[in-house]
Amino acid sequence: MSLEIVHYNDPVLRKKGEKVTAFDAALASFAAQMIETMLEARGIGLAAQQGGRPLQLCVVDLRSVEADFDWKIDGAKTPLEIFMPMVVANPKITVARKAPVVTSEEGCLSFPDIRGDVARAETLVAKFQDQDGNPHVLECTGLLARCVLHEVDHLNGVLFIDRMEKEVRATIDEAVKALAKSTRAARSAPPK
Numbered sequence: 001m002s003l004e005i006v007h008y009n010d011p012v013l014r015k016k017g018e019k020v021t022a023f024d025a026a027l028a029s030f031a032a033q034m035i036e037t038m039l040e041a042r043g044i045g046l047a048a049q050q051g052g053r054p055l056q057l058c059v060v061d062l063r064s065v066e067a068d069f070d071w072k073i074d075g076a077k078t079p080l081e082i083f084m085p086m087v088v089a090n091p092k093i094t095v096a097r098k099a100p101v102v103t104s105e106e107g108c109l110s111f112p113d114i115r116g117d118v119a120r121a122e123t124l125v126a127k128f129q130d131q132d133g134n135p136h137v138l139e140c141t142g143l144l145a146r147c148v149l150h151e152v153d154h155l156n157g158v159l160f161i162d163r164m165e166k167e168v169r170a171t172i173d174e175a176v177k178a179l180a181k182s183t184r185a186a187r188s189a190p191p192k
């Protein structure tokens with residue numbers, strides 16, 4: 001069963017995720033729901049907060065994307081089909097100080113139809129655990145790095161609108177306010 005994707009400005013999106021400590025059947029089931037929800041929504045990433053739970057957990061899948069990016073997982077260029085969709089728990093990201101920064105347009109499943117330019121590091125290294133708790137190291141570039149940075153921001157309660165330049169943020173301000181208003185109205189509506 002897929003999850004209802006939480007929209008801005010639901011308070012759960014601002015919550016820092018708790019560390020995942022139990023790699024059990026309940027976690028596997030929630031991760032599977034997150035993957036299903038992401039694929040249904042044609043997203044390339046989804047954070048636990050967007051499924052209503054503040055956890056250090058996100059899912060990523062770039063199999064369907066034709067974009068320029070590179071990767072190594074645990075030191076090898078394993079085909080995407082083998083390790084995606086990825087379940088990423090407790091990620092720790094390292095960005096080299098000299099890593100180039102690239103500005104590109106981003107969207108977010110919690111902000112339907114809202115897009116804007118965000119500057120992010122072009123390369124990173126992420127240490128994380130899979131849904132069984134096994135540790136991994138992902139080195140990546142391009143869109144995969146951007147996606148991981150976007151999702152890990154979610155896990156810390158940070159949203160892509162927070163990362164936009166003032167001028168960019170201003171161009172979507174009305175749409176963001178309207179979204180917050182409709183989310184508030186939906187939350188306060190009596191249950192059907």
Ligand SMILES: [Zn+2]
Pocket residue numbers: 107108109110150154
């Ligand atoms: Zn997002």
